[in-house]
Structures are given as C-alpha cells and as structure tokens.
Amino acid sequence: MNFVGIDLEGVLVPEIWIALAKKTGIEELKLTTRDIEKYSDLMQIRIAVLKKNNIRAAELFSIASDIEPLEGAKNFLQELRSAYQVIVLSDTFYNLSKPIFKKLNFPSVFCHKLLIDADGMISGMKKCADNHKMQTIQYMQKLNFYTIAIGDSYNDINMLKKADSGILFRTTEEIAKKFPNFFICNSFDELKVKIDKTFNSIQENI
16 A cells, blocks of 8 residues: 655645745745744744734735646646545645645645634644654554655655655755755656656565
C-alpha cells in the first residue's frame, strides 16, 4: 500500500504569502518557511505586519482566490491521486486557500485555520496539530503504507525524515546543501518518474 504526503505552497501552487506581498506592496510578507525555520515565529511576524498595515482578512482572501496552480501541477496531482493514496500536508489555512483547493479538484488537505476577530483582522491561528505533517506520515506507516513525502521548505524536513522516502522539490540551494540525503528534482515529470520507480521497487521486493 502506497501513500504520498505532498506540500502545497512552492510545490503545487506559488507561495501564497509572496503573492500577498506583491499585491499589498508589503515586503515583510515575502518571508516564508524557506527563510524562517520555526513556523510559529513566522506566523507571529505575519500577523503583526498585517495589523501594523491594517490589512484585513477579507483583502487577503480576495488576493488568494486569484492564485493559480503551478503549470502542470493540476495534471500531476490528478495522475498521482489516480495511482496512490495522496494527502496534501500544508501549513496553509482552509479559509485562505479554499479557492485554490477547488482549482486542484479538491484533494484531501490537512492544514490550519486563520482566526479572525470582530474587526475582520487576523488575530491568530487554530493549528491542525503540532508537526501534523510528520504525524500524518507516521500514522500512515502504522497502517502499513510505504510513504513518500514531498516538500520544499524547512517546515517539510521533519516529514521528509520520517517518510520511507523524502523528496525535495524546487527547493533553495541553501536547503539542498543542508539536506543532501534527500532526492532533489525540479520538474513534475521527473518527480512522477521518481515516485513510480520508488513504489515499483518496493513491490518487486515484497
């Protein structure tokens, strides 16, 4: 039984917060988990920046709704889901990214939720769980699935380490150098070939 846990931003869609930064003109929103390893620290920075600039949740949601999947991502994900069990494991937010999920034909997604106060400002987040990406991989292994994890950023490293096979996709040179033991690729075609070969080799050894 084969399972793929795959990150969303930077793998299937552009980095959402970078798109928000471009639309709002706020440079500080360009920071992502490629820059800051601890996700909770990153979100505290983001929320503080939004409050400082009086950017309400509705404006963010509107900008996010215009984001399109990366070229080839929709077909890649469809092919993957037709062959294997797949869950998108992301640190995005359901209420921010719902329009993006629709454009990807509603895959199963484990992620968080943004909290919004009475003034329409983002006040915090309700986390899916601590280390939910890694935990999902771990639980799938307990169900006797062979697991592949795919990500691009620091917040994906724990799940890549926990998976039977970890893949860095379109990552930075810095991250690639820090974690040379992971397979690294930059195209959906190469990624699909790697996944199929990995699962096929497991079948041959059963």
